[in-house]
Amino acid sequence: xxxxxKKIKAIIIGASSGIGCELAKILARNxxxxxxxxRRIDLLLSLQKEIKGKTYLKQIDISNPSKAIPEIESxxxxxxxxxxxxxxxxVGFINSELDWKKDKETIDVNVSGFCxxxxxxxxxxLLKGKGHLVGISSIAxxxxxxxxxxxxxxxxxxxxxxxxxxxxxxxxxxxxxxxxGFVDTDMAKGKVFWMTPAKKCxxxxxxxxxxxxxxxxxxxxxxxxxxxxxxxxxFIYDRLF
Numbered sequence: 001x002x003x004x005x006k007k008i009k010a011i012i013i014g015a016s017s018g019i020g021c022e023l024a025k026i027l028a029r030n031x032x033x034x035x036x037x038x039r040r041i042d043l044l045l046s047l048q049k050e051i052k053g054k055t056y057l058k059q060i061d062i063s064n065p066s067k068a069i070p071e072i073e074s075x076x077x078x079x080x081x082x083x084x085x086x087x088x089x090x091v092g093f094i095n096s097e098l099d100w101k102k103d104k105e106t107i108d109v110n111v112s113g114f115c116x117x118x119x120x121x122x123x124x125x126l127l128k129g130k131g132h133l134v135g136i137s138s139i140a141x142x143x144x145x146x147x148x149x150x151x152x153x154x155x156x157x158x159x160x161x162x163x164x165x166x167x168x169x170x171x172x173x174x175x176x177x178x179x180x181g182f183v184d185t186d187m188a189k190g191k192v193f194w195m196t197p198a199k200k201c202x203x204x205x206x207x208x209x210x211x212x213x214x215x216x217x218x219x220x221x222x223x224x225x226x227x228x229x230x231x232x233x234x235f236i237y238d239r240l241f
Contacts, residue, residue: 009079011035013062013117014089016043019136019183022202023086028053030206035075035082038089062089062113063105072120084209085121086134087114092148103147110151115158122162122173130172134209135159139181139222142229163214177215178205181222 010027014020016038024034028051036044041059048055058075062068091109093102125131141152159177166173182195208216217223
């Protein structure tokens with residue numbers, strides 16, 4: 001259902017491409033005013049031209065929290081009341097050679113960057129007493145497979161901690177953990193197993209947002225893989241992955 005009676009405002013961190021870009025278009029079509037945040041300003045400007053509704057632009061690199069936090073706070077002030085935040089920015093590498101530079105970039109974005117920005121928005125929602133924070137984790141969070149999976153496990157556990165805090169403080173704050181499988185984006189690195197187009201993934205995430213769910217696998221069939229991963233004995237996991 002389209003939102004017509006009031007202006008609902010959302011911010012997407014990592015809106016320049018992939019899931020974030022497609023989700024921004026969906027939110028705008030459904031009446032949201034959207035804050036578009038990413039490192040690549042050229043892609044943000046291109047996206048802004050595609051969206052007919054009101055948008056706000058901020059070029060921010062979340063891997064540098066000391067600079068990113070004031071920029072995010074500035075965007076919140078510019079937009080006013082924020083109803084929804086989607087933390088979609090992330091990086092990942094196939095790093096079999098254990099290149100520390102790649103691991104550090106993953107930690108800087110997926111852990112330090114994610115945590116610092118989620119912290120800002122959660123404080124904002126706690127002050128208001130309501131809001132919806134959505135974090136994009138991954139099916140990879142369920143078992144250890146390098147720094148990327150470890151970083152996404154951090155995302156999921158941190159989101160659970162924020163949800164617990166909201167419940168303890170009796171605030172009307174929804175914290176949603178989205179765990180996609182393989183999505184057809186630049187990060188997919190050629191994987192083809194149950195690959196989901198970014199547009200379809202964004203559409204499913206929007207449905208999860210509408211239903212105010214706490215957790216979802218995208219697509220839902222990855223729930224089976226999640227169950228298998230959780231139950232799989234270590235010696236089998238070591239042989240298969």
